[in-house]
Amino acid sequence: MEVRARAPGKIILAGEHAVVHGSAAVAAAIDLYTYVSLRFPTPEDNDEELKLHLKDMGLEFSWPVGKIKETMPELGGVPGSIPSYSLEAMKAIASLVEEQSIPEDNTGLISGISAFLWLYTSIHGNKPAKAVVTSELPLGSGLGSSAAFCVALSAALLSLSSDSVKLDFNHQGWQVLGKSELELVNKWAFEGEKIIHGKPSGIDNTVSTYGNMIKFKSGELTHIKTNMPVKMLITNTKVGRNTKSLVAGVSKRALKHPIAMVSIFNAVDSISNELSEIIQSPISDDLVITEKEEKIAELMEMNQGLLQSMGVSHTSIETVIRTTSKYKLSTKLTGAGGGGCVLTLLPTLLSGTVVDKVVAELVSCGFHCLVAGIGGRGMEVCFNGF
Numbered sequence: 470m471e472v473r474a475r476a477p478g479k480i481i482l483a484g485e486h487a488v489v490h491g492s493a494a495v496a497a498a499i500d501l502y503t504y505v506s507l508r509f510p511t512p513e514d515n516d517e518e519l520k521l522h523l524k525d526m527g528l529e530f531s532w533p534v535g536k537i538k539e540t541m542p543e544l545g546g547v548p549g550s551i552p553s554y555s556l557e558a559m560k561a562i563a564s565l566v567e568e569q570s571i572p573e574d575n576t577g578l579i580s581g582i583s584a585f586l587w588l589y590t591s592i593h594g595n596k597p598a599k600a601v602v603t604s605e606l607p608l609g610s611g612l613g614s615s616a617a618f619c620v621a622l623s624a625a626l627l628s629l630s631s632d633s634v635k636l637d638f639n640h641q642g643w644q645v646l647g648k649s650e651l652e653l654v655n656k657w658a659f660e661g662e663k664i665i666h667g668k669p670s671g672i673d674n675t676v677s678t679y680g681n682m683i684k685f686k687s688g689e690l691t692h693i694k695t696n697m698p699v700k701m702l703i704t705n706t707k708v709g710r711n712t713k714s715l716v717a718g719v720s721k722r723a724l725k726h727p728i729a730m731v732s733i734f735n736a737v738d739s740i741s742n743e744l745s746e747i748i749q750s751p752i753s754d755d756l757v758i759t760e761k762e763e764k765i766a767e768l769m770e771m772n773q774g775l776l777q778s779m780g781v782s783h784t785s786i787e788t789v790i791r792t793t794s795k796y797k798l799s800t801k802l803t804g805a806g807g808g809g810c811v812l813t814l815l816p817t818l819l820s821g822t823v824v825d826k827v828v829a830e831l832v833s834c835g836f837h838c839l840v841a842g843i844g845g846r847g848m849e850v851c852f853n854g855f
């Protein structure tokens with residue numbers, strides 16, 4: 470039996486970082502996906518290994534199941550109940566990861582491989598299997614690659630665990646899971662995100678699981694219904710960074726300057742609430758759209774200013790802001806910042822020629838630009854046709 474799961478990346482329209490400290494944030498799924506296929510070997514295969522193939526990078530890792538059992542004698546294997554990780558389990562996983570040869574310029578993958586091992590062994594114990602991962606998302610760039618990885622992986626793992634997820638095996642093509650299954654996948658993915666992010670808010674795995682556009686505050690999800698077309702140019706500065714250390718940096722600043730930082734987080738909360746109201750309110754004509762876009766653009770600029778105060782902007786992000794402001798366009802970072810991707814609002818009435826000029830100028834600075842579909846599908850699984 471083989472299953473394939475896919476989960477989308479995301480953009481955060483407002484509220485990143487502050488959401489870790491209890492403020493509201495607004496996020497939307499994008500139509501770029503991470504795919505995980507999972508297969509248990511048949512007895513004829515005579516395969517006694519757990520394998521992880523990161524296809525895009527041409528990397529393969531494998532662990533003899535005997536070695537996993539020896540290193541982690543207290544294995545879980547109960548899909549319905551999520552174990553809290555013990556220091557011993559994390560140490561055991563670290564030793565299993567250490568014995569793999571991970572290329573020096575790919576050490577960022579250590580946290581992803583650790584999340585894989587933790588999720589796999591917690592759900593399936595020490596059963597042999599092969600997982601193959603591919604992704605359309607740039608890794609470590611603010612588009613939620615870690616969450617898409619954890620959601621797709623959890624969905625694939627739970628789909629092949631006999632009783633935790635109800636599926637229609639005869640369904641042709643991609644299928645959306647039921648409400649309780651989505652909740653379970655989201656919970657497991659959040660645990661994976663903890664391994665990668667340290668202290669995630671849960672917004673990335675939640676929007677990747679459910680898709681569309683959401684408001685998220687203190688673990689609570691509100692679905693945003695909108696008929697407003699929101700078009701963003703995504704610019705990847707290609708400056709590498711990692712979410713865990715950026716989140717830790719903001720927490721450090723919050724400890725150092727608690728009163729000032731609480732004011733910043735409160736301001737972000739108001740921005741996210743206003744933004745979600747604007748997006749949800751009905752549209753009667755083009756004039757209304759233009760007014761709304763102007764407000765959204767201002768809120769994005771205000772949010773970017775506050776993110777800069779939190780210490781998560783970067784000179785490359787400032788370069789994109791300067792470049793796009795020449796064309797009167799508003800830009801903010803998305804995700805954890807420190808480099809990575811930034812969003813520029815593309816108003817509905819903006820001419821294609823202007824977009825082409827901005828893109829050409831950004832590309833000449835060495836950045837990569839893309840326009841992704843916003844607010845699309847969440848996590849789905851497939852048993853055939855792949």
Ligand SMILES: Nc1ncnc2c1ncn2[C@@H]1O[C@H](COP(=O)(O)OP(=O)(O)OP(=O)(O)O)[C@@H](O)[C@H]1O
Pocket residue numbers: 503523577578579580581582602603604607608609610611612613614615616618665666673710711712713803804805806
């Ligand atoms: N397809 C993948 N295969 C293996 N590991 C992955 C994959 N996608 C993400 N990861 C893991 O997640 C890490 C990147 O996570 P990180 O949270 O730093 O960035 P991001 O999720 O892309 O951005 P953000 O959290 O700001 O949205 C990678 O270094 C790797 O460990």
Ligand SMILES: C[C@@](O)(CCO)CC(=O)[O-]
Pocket residue numbers: 481484485486487488489611613666668669670671672673712716803804805
């Ligand atoms: C920076 C952050 O707010 C968003 C990363 O996409 C972290 C989180 O919420 O987990």
Ligand SMILES: [Mg+2]
Pocket residue numbers: 613614615616666673712
């Ligand atoms: Mg991440």
